[in-house]
Amino acid sequence: xxSSISLGIFRRPSSISRQIKQLGxxxxxxxxxxxxxxxxxxxxxxxxxxxxxxxxxxVFTFGLGTWQLKRLKxxxxxxxxxxxxxxxQPLVLPNKINLAVIPEFIFRKVALRGxxxxxxxxxxxxxxxxxxxxxxxxxxxxxxxxxxVLVDRGFVSNDMVxxxxxxxxxxxxxxxxxxxxxxxxxxxxxxxxxxxxxxYWTDVDGMAQYAGGDLASVQPVFIEQIFEGHAGExxxxxxxxxxxxxxxxxxxxxxxxSYVITWYALSGLTAFMFxxxxxxxxxxxxxxxxxxx
Numbered sequence: 001x002x003s004s005i006s007l008g009i010f011r012r013p014s015s016i017s018r019q020i021k022q023l024g025x026x027x028x029x030x031x032x033x034x035x036x037x038x039x040x041x042x043x044x045x046x047x048x049x050x051x052x053x054x055x056x057x058x059v060f061t062f063g064l065g066t067w068q069l070k071r072l073k074x075x076x077x078x079x080x081x082x083x084x085x086x087x088x089q090p091l092v093l094p095n096k097i098n099l100a101v102i103p104e105f106i107f108r109k110v111a112l113r114g115x116x117x118x119x120x121x122x123x124x125x126x127x128x129x130x131x132x133x134x135x136x137x138x139x140x141x142x143x144x145x146x147x148x149v150l151v152d153r154g155f156v157s158n159d160m161v162x163x164x165x166x167x168x169x170x171x172x173x174x175x176x177x178x179x180x181x182x183x184x185x186x187x188x189x190x191x192x193x194x195x196x197x198x199x200y201w202t203d204v205d206g207m208a209q210y211a212g213g214d215l216a217s218v219q220p221v222f223i224e225q226i227f228e229g230h231a232g233e234x235x236x237x238x239x240x241x242x243x244x245x246x247x248x249x250x251x252x253x254x255x256x257x258s259y260v261i262t263w264y265a266l267s268g269l270t271a272f273m274f275x276x277x278x279x280x281x282x283x284x285x286x287x288x289x290x291x292x293x
Contacts, residue, residue: 051277058271065263072256082107082250090176095146097221105179107250110223113174114143118167120211122199129155129244137166137243138199140211140218141175149221150207151177153243160241177223178248 090109117140124136134157141151156166183202190200194210208220227234227245234244 054270054274054277058267058274061263061267061270065260065267068256068259068263072254072260075252075254075256079250079252079254082252086178086248086250093143093146093149093221095143097147097149097219099219099221102179102181102221106181108179109176109226109248110179111174111176112141112143112149112223113172114141114146114148115172116140116167116169117142117148117211121167122194122207122210123161123197124152124199124202127155129157129238132157132238134158135161138202138207141173141223144172147221148211148216148218149223150204150211150218151175152180152202152222152224152246154225154227154245155238156241156243157238160238163241165241166243175223175225176228177225177245180222180224182222 085105085108088108090111091105093110093112120140122138124138125134127134127136132155134155137153137156138150139153140148142148153166180202182204185201190198192199192201192203192206194206199207202222204220204222207222208218211218225243225245226248228248237244
């Protein structure tokens, strides 16, 4: 009996060992869901404020590019229309000009005759012509049996302003010009100071008042004198301090094409970035990241 008891005692450890091995095998080969773990898969939501913002940017910039494309077409059509007007025969201004219709005749050539009112001459500065700094001479033109209008006679260099040669013409003159309106000033342009003779931008109404206004039959009509001579003639005039008018061309600024390229490029770039973010999110889905429960 002792031997059987002792045999039973010595067999018990091996039985326990086999049971432990079986449990270990089952543990290692059990289903993943049965394995207790402190690691849980982090599931990031696809729709969040950052994703909405990244997805909105390419749509918004594409819309801006399309809007600028329409603006480009409008500006090209406008320039073509003004070019056609510029080719028409010059108008003879009536004695009394209807101010309400002037916007319809912008850049239209006009022919007029009169005498310069030099005492109300205004100098627009600073101006630059082919790298030379100077001013533009604006002088009222008194028309016989008609209203007085403002004429931008053209460029005079700073070196010749003091000569006063631009104020020597006293006889009746005939000029060719084109109708214009007030210039849009930017935020860096100073205010005009008529009392000190400082003029920085074309304020047609203010200039007309300075020249005498209604009491002197001065109408707020602005004309830029046209110069159709060659370069040598222009240089001679500048050297003598005689105003040189503008060329008969349309000078409207057209930068819409650069805006179109910029906005469409931004749209394409941000769309690519958005696609990369989506791909990275898809790859990271289900990735186990440490998170304590």
